[in-house]
Amino acid sequence: MSLNNIKSFFEPSSVAVIGASQIITKVGYVVLHNLLMNKKKLIFNGDIYPVNPKYSEVLGVKCYPSLKSIGKNVETIIIAVPAQIVPNVMEEAASIGVKAAIIISSGFSEVGNVKLEEEVKRIGLRSGIRIIGPNCLGVYDPYSGMDTLFLPEVKTLSSGREVVATPRPFPGSIVLISQSGAFGAAALDYMAGHGIGVRCFISLGNRCDVAEHELLLYFAEDKKTKVNLLYIEGIGKGREFFETSKEITKSKPIVALKAGKTGAGARAASSHTGALSGIDEIYGAVFKQSGIVRAMNLEELFDMGRALNLQPPAHGKKVAILTNGGGPGIVAADTCEESGLSVIKLSEDVINKFEDLKEKGELLPIIANSNPVDLTALATSDMYIKALKILLNDENIDGVLVITLPQTPSILDDVIEKIADVAMKQKKPVVSCVMGGTEMAEEFRVRFEKIGIPSYSMPERAARAIYSLMEYGVHLGK
């Protein structure tokens, strides 16, 4: 399998937009506009050719009546014309040696037009043109400037006010591969809003050719990629996916959300992108064997992605919880245990060290020597650091979930940098929970995250994040 082909989707030397349009709400307008803007900003380096027999010029650029009439090499085409015309476009593309096609057009197997999709697929196979889609959003690569998303960055509300609608997240190291375009668009919005950088986003749609495993292979070789996130409704090429994932997770983590778990979900998934969703338990077992960490909901997919992007995997599943609030500590402990982690009893050694600190007056005498370690509402930054060091140094503990409730009078924001300083000097993972919805809590979370500690607003989310680091780490050690 040649990964060169795959590269044409992300770094083409030339692209043609089939169905380029002058009408602002049309896909062919938005895609062309975004590419031209990226070219102007010097992010995108390829040549850009609008194709549409209706126009001689679109957006100030010469428009060609057909692919052939361009008269130059075209590496990649983006197709945004009605489904019925797509086979003709593909035939023409084959005749001029196009390497890759992103078919945005819908109206194929997802609405029952299986034959039309088969026809397109056959042309691809015969001519060697690789296909992403049909019925997809395509690709967004912030490094190369390749952007086929037809969703406008800005929209105008009925009040006349302009708001950010589908922002593009900044460049980062998380690859997101999604079957669903809608989910993908919402996901990009979520990532942009939460400051999560993206290495590349790919919406696969009906997936008549290029599937997850080829993209995973491509990004396995890519130095900018640290984590792969998958949104899956059903896997077409099961064996390839399984074998590839097994290999890739030896060096880079994969987190997957499988939608269509229940009867109703599966029925919907099957009508949605024409994929037949298999039995949920099978996916669970395959994920487990391949070292794929399974996210149980959308929020978790990103929460785990952030954790695996920032923190090292753990060598085991024994977790310590450090907190200044009893209730949130209990909730975190519950979720850890429910996820299969072990909220271990503290070792003699740790207890002795805690007792020493209590005697010296450096920890409060009322602290129970149990896990979660509850420093109480009187906890100071220094108490956090001293307790955290002891926990991280204990060979019985594989990672620490730190809850800092910033609302108490005794805790100051210097705790953030101090915790990060201790955490970054060693190799066990640390994740943070800061509860609250207003300024102070938000400030804590953002600063934790910036300094390399993934931070969550709910103890359950932090627990699932450290679970992902432990689950993946234990797989790595096998």
Add this chain to the structure above:
Amino acid sequence: MSLNNIKSFFEPSSVAVIGASQIITKVGYVVLHNLLMNKKKLIFNGDIYPVNPKYSEVLGVKCYPSLKSIGKNVETIIIAVPAQIVPNVMEEAASIGVKAAIIISSGFSEVGNVKLEEEVKRIGLRSGIRIIGPNCLGVYDPYSGMDTLFLPEVKTLSSGREVVATPRPFPGSIVLISQSGAFGAAALDYMAGHGIGVRCFISLGNRCDVAEHELLLYFAEDKKTKVNLLYIEGIGKGREFFETSKEITKSKPIVALKAGKTGAGARAASSHTGALSGIDEIYGAVFKQSGIVRAMNLEELFDMGRALNLQPPAHGKKVAILTNGGGPGIVAADTCEESGLSVIKLSEDVINKFEDLKEKGELLPIIANSNPVDLTALATSDMYIKALKILLNDENIDGVLVITLPQTPSILDDVIEKIADVAMKQKKPVVSCVMGGTEMAEEFRVRFEKIGIPSYSMPERAARAIYSLMEYGVHLGK
């Protein structure tokens, strides 16, 4: 049981702050300061007496050496002195006819001082003084201005910048009763940050006297209360709680989060507020029988609270999902089914009506007549309204979960008011999901919520919210 006693905690004609202090970081300072501010703002109407033999004046108000020396009736006392002194304070309070005591002080059964707590409890029982606490935050009632939270509203960061630390949510109709003070503080922060109004917040701590069921009874009679939220680590008076809840849920919903589900969580809960957490399954069964809706995590507690506060309960568990994105629809369907709701197949009648609209060109021909109803990325506001009306009018459907992804070009923000308009004209519940983390999505959610439709950023959360309306509604109909 006299509810008059309970009223003394929320609307006292006079309060004494035992342990009033001039030192800004002390509990006795923060509590007194907040009460005096509320008095100045004319929210709090009671008389306020600082008590501390060390001072003759605190915060510009005369300070008394003892309760007796006040020489006037004192209805309620707030105790913020070391644990050992609390019995003396209680004896003195008994001698002057105090009715209620909020004991903020810690150092009782939660650290093994069971005898001291028993002593305090006995004085209360003998003298008729009702007690909230010890080891608690006490009470926040935005209507009466009674505020014993010792957490400052504003804190100063190390950079010198002042930020909102523990904001007080605005007045609303949700009662929040929490065993954990830390959870309570974080919860208030969350509610303030997400614009969720609170009727009253009570942190119960060790709960040596007043327990959940009495507060539930008190707020059952209260016209401002619409929903009760409980954070529970363990129930002390099981039978009373069970019987009371059964009665109350006939008119007002209760949502409960039970922490300490697992072994580790239960161990932590038991050391935390001295409560022995029972077996998780028993709680599940008791909740079910009493008509209490169980939240599985903290976020859900508030999500369900918002749903029950804004929307009517449903008569059954048959749900329809209306969406412009396939993937999120599938995820919502999964969560609905996993929660025991039925994502029903559409009736002949609904399908016929959809077909009519398709023929007229008012719905797209590619829409499959299945549930979730996927209007596709080309959906307009008008399509939403037409489909929603048909779904809500179908006797086979008990409620509708509407997903609007605002990122597509064809959907405009007028869809919000139009959906609300349809929803508010009938009696079945409607909840909304708007995915995304930036401006447009945020704007959609806030406007939905303001107009009476609870709105969530993830399909799973919206699904659990409509589950709470269906679970409670079915219980009501029994």
